[in-house]
Amino acid sequence: MAKNDARRAVLGDAGIALLAHSGARGLTHRAVDREAGVPLGTASNYFRSRDALIAGIFERIGERLAPSAVELAERASRSPGRELFAEYIRDIVRRLSAESDVTRALFELRLDSARRPDLAQVLAPWLRAGFEADVAFNAAAGLPGGRLEVALFHYAIDGLMLDLLTSPVDPDLDPDEAIDALVARILPEE
Structure with missing residues (x-):
């Protein structure tokens, strides 16, 4: 190689x-x-x-969507809680929105993996590793919520991004307001 x-x-x-x-x-x-x-x-x-090409694309998607070390360090210095958790989620949505081609490509690969078991074998470990890293990050940062809540936010972010990148159900929806509402409903009171 x-x-x-x-x-x-x-x-x-x-x-x-x-x-x-x-x-x-x-x-x-x-x-x-x-x-x-x-x-x-x-x-x-x-x-x-083709599998190696797709694996390389997954690697590049991860690089392009990764948060900056500076932003992570700034947030790490703050007290954990619902507001900080919401800020992390808003940052994820901003990065996914700013890199809309990357997000569309990831959705395309996910949809194609439903039709192609060989692609699913490459995609599934990559997605699960990312999810496990998010669960571990959440715990290490002392943020509220556990594995279930992190999964619920993955599902919510995927749906929100699909809506933002296609034909929105509610074109007037403010993504930050939606995220705040999700955090308030999914995470228990402190």
Whole structure:
């Protein structure tokens, strides 16, 4: 496997763009090469199979959606509680909204995994690892709620993002207000 991390990132970004704009069926090594503006065969050098390409795209999605270390450090210095938990959730929604192609690509892969068991085998461990990391982070940060509450927020954020990225049920809905309402209803009083 090639080791140029910058080139891998460019190829991963090209795969994300293809998924977001053309869907999973448009994701081929050649299409990634064309989208990235690199010589044909480059994506195959970095990702030997479609599964490897998809795994590389998952890696890149994680990099692009990760919170900044500065923001995490600032929040870590604050007292844990419902308001801080809501702030983390609002930040997740802001990052997902700001990286709308990344979010669309992730939704596309999730939908395609329902049709393709081989993709589900790649996606499921990635999703579950992210969920487990969120549960561990929540506990380590002393934030309210446990495993069930973190799962409920995953479900709520996925639904909110699907709504924001498609045809909203309520176009006037303020996502921050929705998040505050979710936190108030899902997390017990302090």
